[in-house]
Amino acid sequence: MSVDTALHRLNTALAQLEEVAEHRAELDRTIAGHRIEVQALSEDRSRLAMELDASYARFSTLETANRDVSRRLDQAMDSIRHVLEPQDR
Template structure:
């Protein structure tokens, strides 16, 4: 092979190498960007899971309080009925 042919081959190989490195750099940048996005999604997901757990606890407490209030209202209503019946009995005498 002549020196010119060898030099042309080396230049062609260098050009292919440069293009391959440019593609690799592009791929690495793209991968880094996707990894940052994935990390943000994971952080947001964890935040949502924590918020969901907090809200579920709050809902359970609120539901328990609503049940206690409903039970109390039922008891008050029953006592009022009993009191009204007692008043009627006294007035009827």
């Protein structure tokens, strides 16, 4: 093999190596971008889960208050009916 052929093969191999290294660097950047997106989505999920838990707690509180108000309104209506009923004298 001549020196020129060896140099040509070496240059070809180096060019391929550079191309592969460049492709690998691009993949690494893409993977890093995906990791950042996954982290952001995970943080959003955690925040939304906490907000949902708080909403359920608030709903439970409002539901309890609603039942209490309904019970009190029923009692008040019964009292008003009792007052308005004709009295046997």
